[in-house]
Amino acid sequence: MHHPRVSVIVPAYNAMPELTECITSAMEQTIGLDALEIIAVNDGSTDGTGKELDRLAALCPSLRVIHQENSGTAAVPRNVALDVARGDYVFFLDSDDYLGPDALRRMVAMADENKTDIVLGKMVSVGGRAVPTAVFKNTQPRTDIFSSAAYRTLGCWKLFRRSLLERLNLRFPPFRNTEDKPFTAAAYLNADGISVVADYDCYYQRDRANGNNLTLTAQNLSHRMEGTRLCFETVARYLEPGPRRDQIMRRHVEWELCGPLWWLLLRESEEDIRERFYPEIRDWVENWVTDPVIEKLVPRDRLLLHLLRADRFDDVMTAIRNADEDAERGHVVDGGRVYWAHPFFRDTAVGVPDSAFDVTGRLPVRHRLDSASWQEGGVLRLTGHAYIEDVASLDPATELVLRRYDADDQEIRVPARVHAAAGIPDDELHADAGFVADIAVHTAAGGAALGRGRWNLFLDVRAQGVSRTVRLKSPESEPAPSQTIVTTGTGTPTTVTPYVTKWGNLSLDIGQEIPRDDTPGRVTGTSWHRSRKGTLVVTGELHGEGAEDVRALRLRAENAAGHRREAPASLIRSGGAFTAELPVKGLRPGRWTVTLSLSGSSPVAAVPYLTGLGRSRWFHIARPFSAGPVKKASETTLVLEVRAVDVPRAVRQKLRRVVRKVLV
Known part of the structure; x- marks a missing residue:
């Protein structure tokens, strides 16, 4: 029996007719069926989903079908499949969606090359269904949730390293809605690196023609409470209080707490709101919503959270009932700040601080x-x-x-x-x-x-x-x-x-000063010296009078603070060909612009960035450093970035490579 690289898990409940295209898209992946196992779990369907899965399985030995009684949630069939999955990676594919043909090959290659635990493949909307876009602006070989927009998407339609899930004993909680958010959050918070494939359409997401997506049918606040609570608890479990926790908590405060309150709370009876939902929501605010989180939110969310903190139930209900009308109210300018003219603004009986209504930093400048x-x-x-x-x-x-x-x-x-x-x-x-x-x-x-x-x-x-x-x-x-x-x-x-x-x-x-007749003609090459670490070598050709006095030509590196280092050029053959060697070793970390100059003058020619110049590494005062080009730092000029090497990270990466070679 072959060992699969990827286990594709498909929970299916009354998924016809979209199911056929979904499974077919997995079967036709360019990574090849030998590298795949497709595990489809029929969750008690009554519309022919089970028969269609059996038909497809007869055509594809890599497709395994499991039939079970209906569980009412996508969580249970996903967990059933996870328990039997054997792949190095797991990909969760919903039965109404489908994959781009080269999606899994690209995502597995990205994870393998960068040793990352989670890979996000670009998502595409079919029929107008909302999909995340911010994280897919650029391909990111290796990132994390603190320096990217990855945490904005907590759907499970991603590639996960299975060893990560098993190490955490991670399974989906059996909720009808938001079951994937705490699962993905826990994986994110424990992942050794995240990759993003943004240059290929990997995952096509759509609503079912019959409109029975669980996301659409489970739309009451009651369907979200357990999942939201678990999101907060998951973040608190893995992150200590402080700026990093606040950064991640903000997402849940905005999307899982405030958002549903504005558009779902009034669907519930007032008795349920007062007795069942309100006390728990206030508990979330007390435990997880800090002042730095509130400061970064939009004014109406700030207002709502301050009212919840102050335990003003009636005012919370009033603010939500009148939300559309209040959104159209104007602004008050006072003391160089602009405030939302909400009825509660400076109402002493309510006691919400002015900062909750401050919109100064959010007003657009039209120009x-x-x-x-x-x-x-x-x-x-x-x-x-x-x-x-x-x-x-x-x-x-x-x-x-x-x-x-x-x-x-x-x-x-x-x-x-x-x-x-x-x-x-x-x-x-x-x-x-x-x-x-x-x-x-x-x-x-x-x-x-x-x-x-x-x-x-x-x-x-x-x-x-x-x-x-x-x-x-x-x-x-x-x-x-x-x-x-x-x-x-x-x-x-x-x-x-x-x-x-x-x-x-x-x-x-x-720009770079215009060359005169007695200045360098052009740079023909840039490289690092083969034996002298951290030494930049620039070759070129002189013309005019400059070719007769190469001793006046100097290679210069200069930073924004005005610090500079120079090295003379030397003639390597008649006709004006020259070379210059500039030691970068010992320069302070930061960016350095590289130019050519005549002795004692301002720079007269740029040294351009030429493809092929990589990084050089060396030791200085017993510490490792490196230097390399910043490809888009200048339109015309080579800019080098000198930086200290992160030794612990470099050691970890090297050990992972060694271990992988041994295992292979």
Whole structure:
């Protein structure tokens, strides 16, 4: 009997006609039937599901069918299948959904290569069913629940390493709804790494044509209480109190506590609410909802939780009954803050703090950049309008904010001229929303020129003492072309290029100075020295007068704080070919921009990022370090990142590789 790589588990109850496509999609996986076992559990179906499973099993030796009495929940058949599963991995596939043909091969390869315990495959909506999207913006070979959006999806439609489930003795609680959330939460909280496959449509999720999905039919609050309680208890079991627990608890407070209260509580009788649900919900709030969690929620959830904390049952019911009407109420501006004008705002009898109604940080900034054009003297002029939604443009004061991409602490502010704007929504409310901002590139940094590198542009929009900062979008027209500017003091010509990022925002590349006849012609190669660890080798060709005096050419690494290291170049053959070797060993951790310069001058040419330059590792003062290129740090220039090696993590990874080789 072959040993399967993956056990595909399919719980099935009255699953026709979608069941056929579901099972077929598992049978046709490119990973091959020899690597699969498909375990389908017929949970007492009455619509022909059992007969269809038996028919398919007769065609496929890798399909095993188990028939049992109806349990009323997907949890029980999943557990039955888990008890007999033999695969290295387990994948849970619902009977109304189906897989992309290459899904399991890709997910298993991702888990194998990165030694991760859970793999999320990109989910696709069929027929409008809601699916998670945030976590699937990018493929992530190895991540965790604290640095990714993985915890936003607690459905069990994922690849799990079976040894993780068995080590935890993890099974689904027998609930009709939310049975998979505590299961997935426990797996997440104990997983050694999570992977995300976002570049392939792995899992197609849909509602049944007959509308009898358990998720849709078990929609009362009573169906969710046990699962919600277990979610809170699971997080508390595996995480100590503190910021990490709060980060994870926030998801359950928003989605399992507050969300269902707003749209499900009133389906229950008031007697059940008062006697059965309300006391337990208050207990959850007392035990698991901290102030840092509340601070990060939307105002209406903050209000609800404060009312629950204060044990104001009648006010909770009033807030929920009037939720739609109250959502349309306006705002109050006071002391540079904006508050939701809810009837309970500053009601001393209710006693909810002002912070619960504070919406300042959530008000959108509406803005448009009409033009970006060059003026005389190397001045980039930006024109447009900007205003804070629902805040009248009284005493407006808008500033343009420039932030260096690779230096978080470097920020330059440019005051804008505010003027009347026409043709915008609520033009009376926002009459003075227009702005003109001039960036004098050669003097913007306190009389000095802007430093080399990429600068992101923001707008700080202010009115009535309220301040909101937003990333500046690209102009309606094409951005201004590159401009050559002579830097004050040095007389060095510099290229300044406005460009639009892939997210549609406007940035500036204060670029690499334009090569003159006596500067390097081009870089032909970058590599790490074969024997001297941590030494960068750059080769290239000189032209013009520069080819006659290679001794003046130097390879330079410089960070945002102005620290630098240089090394001379040497001629390797006639005709201007040169090489330069720069020791990176000993540089402080962080990002370093690599350029070529003439002795004693500003940089004159960029060293570009060339594909193939990997990482170099070395020891410095008995500590391991590494350096490697940051691929997207600059549009034009090689940026190296020096960092200390995490020794315990590196040792764990090496041990896992050794153990795996021994086992194989």
